[in-house]
Amino acid sequence: xxxxxxxxxxxxxxxxxxxxxxxxxxxxxxxxxxxxxxxxxxxxxxxxxxxxxxxxxxxxxxxxxxxxxxxxxxxxxxxxxxxxxxxxxxxxxxxxxxxxxxxxxxxxxxxxxxxxxxxxxxxxxxxxxxxxxxxxxxxxxxxxxxxxxxxxxxxxxxxxxxxxxxxxxxxxxxxxxxxxxxxxxxxxxxxxxxxxxxxxxxxxxxxxxxxxxxxxxxxxxxxxxxxxxxxxxxxxxxxxxxxxxxxxxxxxxxxxxxxxxxxxxxxxxxx
Amino acid sequence: xxxxxxxxxxxxxxxxxxxxxxxxxxxxxxxxxxxxxxxxxxxxxxxxxxxxxxxxxxxxxxxxxxxxxxxxxxxxxxxxxxxxxxxxxxxxxxxxxxxxxxxxxxxxxxxxxxxxxxxxxxxxxxxxxxxxxxxxxxxxxxxxxxxxxxxxxxxxxxxxxxxxxxxxxxxxxxxxxxxxxxxxxxxxxxxxxxxxxxxxxxxxxxxxxxxxxxxxxxxxxxxxxxxxxxxxxxxxxxxxxxxxxxxxxxxxxxxxxxxxxxxxxxxx
Numbered sequence: 001x002x003x004x005x006x007x008x009x010x011x012x013x014x015x016x017x018x019x020x021x022x023x024x025x026x027x028x029x030x031x032x033x034x035x036x037x038x039x040x041x042x043x044x045x046x047x048x049x050x051x052x053x054x055x056x057x058x059x060x061x062x063x064x065x066x067x068x069x070x071x072x073x074x075x076x077x078x079x080x081x082x083x084x085x086x087x088x089x090x091x092x093x094x095x096x097x098x099x100x101x102x103x104x105x106x107x108x109x110x111x112x113x114x115x116x117x118x119x120x121x122x123x124x125x126x127x128x129x130x131x132x133x134x135x136x137x138x139x140x141x142x143x144x145x146x147x148x149x150x151x152x153x154x155x156x157x158x159x160x161x162x163x164x165x166x167x168x169x170x171x172x173x174x175x176x177x178x179x180x181x182x183x184x185x186x187x188x189x190x191x192x193x194x195x196x197x198x199x200x201x202x203x204x205x206x207x208x209x210x211x212x213x214x215x216x217x218x219x220x221x222x223x224x225x226x227x228x229x230x231x232x233x234x235x236x237x238x239x240x241x242x243x244x245x246x247x248x249x250x251x252x253x254x255x256x257x258x259x260x261x262x263x264x265x266x267x268x269x270x271x
Numbered sequence: 272x273x274x275x276x277x278x279x280x281x282x283x284x285x286x287x288x289x290x291x292x293x294x295x296x297x298x299x300x301x302x303x304x305x306x307x308x309x310x311x312x313x314x315x316x317x318x319x320x321x322x323x324x325x326x327x328x329x330x331x332x333x334x335x336x337x338x339x340x341x342x343x344x345x346x347x348x349x350x351x352x353x354x355x356x357x358x359x360x361x362x363x364x365x366x367x368x369x370x371x372x373x374x375x376x377x378x379x380x381x382x383x384x385x386x387x388x389x390x391x392x393x394x395x396x397x398x399x400x401x402x403x404x405x406x407x408x409x410x411x412x413x414x415x416x417x418x419x420x421x422x423x424x425x426x427x428x429x430x431x432x433x434x435x436x437x438x439x440x441x442x443x444x445x446x447x448x449x450x451x452x453x454x455x456x457x458x459x460x461x462x463x464x465x466x467x468x469x470x471x472x473x474x475x476x477x478x479x480x481x482x483x484x485x486x487x488x489x490x491x492x493x494x495x496x497x498x499x500x501x502x503x504x505x506x507x508x509x510x511x512x513x514x515x516x517x518x519x520x521x522x523x524x525x526x527x528x529x530x531x532x533x534x535x536x537x538x539x
Binding site for chain 1: 418421423424428519526
């Protein structure tokens with residue numbers, strides 16, 4: 001069975017359309033969406049309506065949560081004062097633009113999804129705001145996957161697609177109870193686990209405006225990273241026309257983050 | 272042998288006039304004076320040179336009147352900003368001045384060759400352009416303290432065409448840790464149209480900025496009173512967007528006080 005996993009659409013309707021067309025061509029059997037349907041982009045309502053109309057299983061992203069709760073993004077996401085101001089502008093614009101029924105839809109999204117041995121989250125199993133960066137500590141990464149009980153953990157949030165194999169992990173657990181000096185030690189080898197990041201449909205951070213998503217074959221366990229071109233100029237024009245900061249259009253054209261960026265693989269979000 | 276104390280230095284923007292003057296100051300190793308004619312109230316180059324050469328005297332344009340009435344007692348370097356026409360310049364004592372043109376490496380006969388008695392090869396590859404067709408935007412930033420990461424983002428956007436096609440940009444910025452930096456950018460590639468959604472391809476050679484931490488004491492109390500500012504020369508400049516982004520990079524009083532308190536504690 002072929003699964004398509006998309007994430008981080010961020011109100012970019014043109015990109016979503018192009019990705020859905022590509023998924024059709026790839027003949028995927030099922031689509032999963034990892035959230036962040038809204039935020040930064042000019043068509044949050046249209047994006048949500050498309051996802052709903054296709055009945056795509058979706059988990060709640062950090063932006064979706066922030067829009068519902070009225071909060072702004074986790075502070076650890078903003079690399080600068082300038083980025084924080086831009087993020088706040090985008091948040092206020094999205095709040096003003098969102099239809100009530102769209103907000104209700106985002107509010108009822110689950111924090112994670114499950115299909116057999118696969119788990120789908122936005123950031124990490126612990127938080128929509130936690131980044132699972134490809135270079136984060138292997139033990140911490142493994143813990144995140146083991147916490148779900150799944151073999152493969154699909155995530156988004158970083159906007160950079162990747163596949164990370166965690167294998168041959170040697171784990172030792174030592175339990176000391178009471179006042180005795182003795183302790184029980186258990187060792188085991190962690191079986192293969194994988195983290196698959198779907199990248200971003202609507203706000204790429206890989207230096208090109210193209211959308212990214214992944215295809216996963218449940219029969220062969222093969223992961224294919226897909227990069228899809230679309231008419232990003234239209235999205236850029238809509239960004240400006242709708243009153244979003246014009247710099248977002250320039251940054252989209254160059255495949256740069258609009259505001260948030262995760263820099264530190266050792267950082268653990270405490271939100 | 273004539274050894275005039277007055278040296279006039281002219282050339283296109285970004286050719287290396289200030290750099291050449293700095294080389295002379297370093298080689299001479301003695302006190303001197305400097306004025307950038309055309310800088311107005313934006314003494315960017317003067318501030319940079321004075322920080323690097325603490326003995327340097329900075330002249331105002333009003334001081335030029337003394338050229339005719341008193342002998343110079345130390346070398347005076349008069350840098351002519353690109354918008355100043357050296358042929359139209361009239362100053363007391365000018366006839367005895369040394370006239371130096373700093374022009375791009377490989378530049379053939381130019382108007383500066385006709386004016387100067389000495390031509391120096393400056394920055395390589397700088398295009399000879401009609402600067403009259405460019406926009407010039409300047410803004411003082413005295414008293415402002417910038418978040419370094421924000422400044423990096425702004426400068427990247429500026430020099431990669433987010434606010435217009437940039438030929439030359441330079442600035443002096445005070446940042447959160449009390450230091451001051453000089454940024455100098457010259458577009459050595461052929462002048463390209465503003466990078467826009469219609470021109471997604473990156474330029475063949477990346478733009479280059481020289482960063483220099485100025486030899487100045489850290490500012491650890493309140494808003495700085497020393498000069499800082501920015502000057503941008505380009506085509507189709509979105510001046511309001513540049514100004515707004517810069518404003519968004521600035522720290523408020525509370526943030527400045529917090530950073531300064533942390534710095535003072537760590538230095539103690």
